[in-house]
Amino acid sequence: MTRKRVGILISGRGSNMSALIAAAQAPDYPAEIVGVLSNRAAAAGLVTAAEHGIATASLAQSKFPSRDMFEDVMTQTLESWDVDYVCLAGFMRILGADFVNHWAGRMINIHPSLLPLYKGLDTHARALADGAATHGCTVHFVTPGLDEGAPILQAQVPVLPGDTPDSLAARVLVQEHRIYPEALRLLASGQIAALT
Template sequence: MTEAPGQITAETPPRLVVLISGRGSNLGALIEACEQGQIPARIVGVVSNRPDAGGLGFAEQHGIPSQVLNHRDYPTREAFDADLATAIEGYAPDWVILAGFMRILTPGFVDRFTGRMLNIHPSLLPKYRGLDTHARALADGETEHGASVHFVTPELDGGPVIMQARVPIVSDDTADTLAARVQRAEHRLYPEVVRRVCSGEIQWSGRILQADGTPLGAPLQLDEDTHNASPPQPAG
């Protein structure tokens, strides 16, 4: 039996399952952070909905079990999500980490893992939910952009935001150059958030999001210079 999410002992570090669809750069950052002891947890499985996902190579290189559930083989989202949930449960995870997993999950699936599933999104939520976030930020004349890590709820990119990383937009940015800058920030942001949830510093009861016991009135902000986060601001 695994410990409850957020509870960690030397003998039973939290177990992470990471879901991917593509290159897996955030998966690579998480693997490195776990191996270096930055995250006090183990990645026990990687699941992809695409057989050609490059991130599967990271799992193989580091001896992490992986499997593919090709969503194209399923007649409905519900059928795919049912098998995906079964595959995840087979690893007995404490946390489910979405790292570039490009699927809209059904409410039933989300409810099954509520409070222990995280996602990273390439925008400063609640701005720019969904796709093409970099091009949309440029089209709107934004001066900054970034990434957010949030708990997953049935509302697309709408769960409580834990922490964000901000990056400037410069005059000659394209969607590609901005995406690259945001991705570098993501590789610092996601390990930091996963570290905090695994150590119990971040807690969400389904009603109140807390950092070190203090309700958050706004997302934590990653300091790009120190790689630490600003202190929580009390709610209200």
């Protein structure tokens, strides 16, 4: 089995990155994590990745004259790792259309809501404010429109009496760590087609 090569983009501790790394340690998993790139040099996830022997890089957008130049270097970095797929794991920057289109069908993201509900930020607080009975997370293909790409997998959690955004987020995160590795497995094994 030839394993697909995966690069992960993070901005912080990278808990979903850690879930992907753990899944990829199984000998029958169809993907390997070959590089982790952060837009923050202090991101704790870079240390975690390095401890697993994974290549790391950090790029600060503020050091570049434009977002396009920043994203061009991101692409060059990912291509230097010869990646087949890109996974966003808490990468807290809006990506430009040129970058997204370059990786079209090969870049996926985990979002903490049942898309198309609650695109963007503060999803848990918004679900509670709406009185939602269920909430959850979605792994989806990345497209130029924010959180608009086709879903791959979703997981639901019940909203419980007395839930706060933090308590709800904690239960959703458990499901994120479960479905993100499964979605990458489906993509890397060819069980779902890369959208182009």
